[in-house]
Amino acid sequence: MLTGKQKRFLRAEAHHLDPIFQVGKGGVNEAQCEQIRQALNARELLKVRILDNCEDDKKVVAAELVEGTDAELVQLIGLTVVLYKQASKRENRKIELPHA
Template sequence: MPQTKKLSNNQKRFLRGIAHGLNPVILIGANGLTDNLMQELETTLSHHELLKIKMASAERADRKDIVDYILQQTGAELVQSIGKTVVIFRQNEDSELQLPK
């Protein structure tokens, strides 16, 4: 379910502010992206919309590939990527979260 419009810089700033206080919900370990992890990611993203993901062991290029794959498979948008922590967002149709214009 790809997202139709990109987030503006103002919207990303707003989401980064919310994500700052969040703990990582998904932890990607040494096994990388498994089918079970992708199912859990999809379920959690549908429920929470804004997710913080922590990657335990991966090189920089590997982390970028993992993030690109997650974004492609989930239709989410990258909000922020710092080191081994990534924040992604996919708005639900019945979302109560009001993004700024």
């Protein structure tokens, strides 16, 4: 569980990032979650864009992404979801979170 201080730090880190995944009309599926999981393991922090034609509510989509990827929800702003998951291998960790 991320603290408020850690979420603020991650929001600042994510500000310059572009979304690398999109959720469209079909919603969230297992293959998409697996791809996002792999990208999170490599990057730790990423953005997902929810397209206008997505039939699900943005909060539902964000919750499905968090559950499907075992990541932390950093921010849901507009139709953009920011996810964070610490890399499993210590040598792959790029982001040093501030202490609570």
